[in-house]
Amino acid sequence: MDGCGRSSLALLVLIVLGVSALENGLARTPPMGWLAWQRFRCNTDCQNDPNNCISEKLFMQMADIIASEGYLQAGYSMVSLDDCWLARSRDAQGRLQPDPLRFPSGIRALADYMHNRGLTFGIYEDYGNYTCAGYPGILGHLQIDAQTFADWQVDYVKLDGCFSHPADMDRGYPLFGHYLNQTGRPMTYSCSWPVYQIYAGIEPNWTSIINSCNLWRNFDDIQDSWDSVTRIIDYYGDNQDSIVPNAGPGHWNDPDMLIIGNFGLSYEQSKSQMAMWAIFAAPLLMSVDLRTIKPDYKAILLNTAVIAVNQDPLGIQGRRIYKDKGIEIWARPITPVDQNYYSYAIAFLNRRTDGTPSEVSVKPAELGMTYPNGYTVTDLFSGVKYGLVNPKNIFKADVNPSGVVLLRWDLAASHDNEI
Ligand SMILES: *[C@@H]1O[C@H](CO)[C@@H](O)[C@H](O)[C@H]1NC(C)=O
Ligand SMILES: *[C@@H]1O[C@H](CO)[C@@H](O)[C@H](O)[C@H]1NC(C)=O
Numbered sequence: 001m002d003g004c005g006r007s008s009l010a011l012l013v014l015i016v017l018g019v020s021a022l023e024n025g026l027a028r029t030p031p032m033g034w035l036a037w038q039r040f041r042c043n044t045d046c047q048n049d050p051n052n053c054i055s056e057k058l059f060m061q062m063a064d065i066i067a068s069e070g071y072l073q074a075g076y077s078m079v080s081l082d083d084c085w086l087a088r089s090r091d092a093q094g095r096l097q098p099d100p101l102r103f104p105s106g107i108r109a110l111a112d113y114m115h116n117r118g119l120t121f122g123i124y125e126d127y128g129n130y131t132c133a134g135y136p137g138i139l140g141h142l143q144i145d146a147q148t149f150a151d152w153q154v155d156y157v158k159l160d161g162c163f164s165h166p167a168d169m170d171r172g173y174p175l176f177g178h179y180l181n182q183t184g185r186p187m188t189y190s191c192s193w194p195v196y197q198i199y200a201g202i203e204p205n206w207t208s209i210i211n212s213c214n215l216w217r218n219f220d221d222i223q224d225s226w227d228s229v230t231r232i233i234d235y236y237g238d239n240q241d242s243i244v245p246n247a248g249p250g251h252w253n254d255p256d257m258l259i260i261g262n263f264g265l266s267y268e269q270s271k272s273q274m275a276m277w278a279i280f281a282a283p284l285l286m287s288v289d290l291r292t293i294k295p296d297y298k299a300i301l302l303n304t305a306v307i308a309v310n311q312d313p314l315g316i317q318g319r320r321i322y323k324d325k326g327i328e329i330w331a332r333p334i335t336p337v338d339q340n341y342y343s344y345a346i347a348f349l350n351r352r353t354d355g356t357p358s359e360v361s362v363k364p365a366e367l368g369m370t371y372p373n374g375y376t377v378t379d380l381f382s383g384v385k386y387g388l389v390n391p392k393n394i395f396k397a398d399v400n401p402s403g404v405v406l407l408r409w410d411l412a413a414s415h416d417n418e419i
């Protein structure tokens, strides 16, 4: 164990509370919803592929499923456009407009469709001359575009950063946030600002980012592979000292979409992504075809015990506290809390590929978990209840190759010990 224990995790809470942040009342827990990009990309060919092209029909179908098949109940409340919804030019008044063939009812009608089903509605734009796929960007039109989004009853704005100068973003992202605020309509603000600056070798101004954005991207776009997921996990672990303290209610690190249920992840790997995104306090943005997702994968996305960890009200992002020979242990402080003692979500992540489970064995005290009454331990995927584990007991679990065991360690009541 590398000795990162309870005292240093407790210290992080103080740092988080000391950060001043965007206070638009939104995203008090990580946003949850559905985003088109990773699964449907920029497929605009409605002629030949009418069921999968980026069109209002696709978003309406997803909304119907989210509202009626348990996703909304589980917390996935937002449906968002990504790139390629726009027409190639602005209208005569300089306003953005959707592609007329693919969004014939208009964006306001699509937002109404979501709201009528108890969902919120997200939109995509880009702080540049063009979006990443080459549609009109917001540069030169910040105020009018913010107002257009408000007029359309948008609830969430993802602002990408292609075709712009990363150095300009320190001014531009806060300015667009200001115009969003000035509309009077609360809109969750998702920024790509830090990742473009990191790529350009610019040290992001986290103070300013936290003050302007509800969530932001730190690293590469996710691709449909386990390799992509593990590179994101490594980035978050290797850079945790600069990343983790920035997360908290209203302001989150965004490691990008959930690819669970698509082509690239096995069942074990899908549980691993879900578990790690819960440890990261990450936005849970599904990007999967909900019309055809297989039941096992749907069950992972709808695991309410894992979602409860993700949505824990403390909003403290977890850290990698052990890494050796392909085994990692990650810990996230969660409620309930008693004085300086936290409950924890603990992930045992097995990065090994030898074809049999690996046994992971820990003493809670070695992880810095020293609550005198001990912890009641539950496996959040299998549902197995391990009962009371004291800080000096040894706890063991078998973890499948490229799989995870996600455990909840709740502070035990004192009478749990009086057996
Ligand atoms: C955006 O377009 C304007 C007008 O053509 C140009 O002056 C500016 O340099 C462009 N900005 C970027 C970031 O390419
Ligand atoms: C605008 O900003 C103020 C000050 O931070 C905040 O109190 C208010 O809720 C914001 N309004 C909207 C609509 O975001």
Ligand SMILES: *[C@@H]1O[C@H](CO)[C@@H](O)[C@H](O)[C@H]1NC(C)=O
Binding pocket: 205, 207, 208, 211
């Ligand atoms: C970061 O941004 C804040 C404004 O939010 C500013 O006061 C501060 O000087 C900036 N820091 C650096 C290093 O530029």
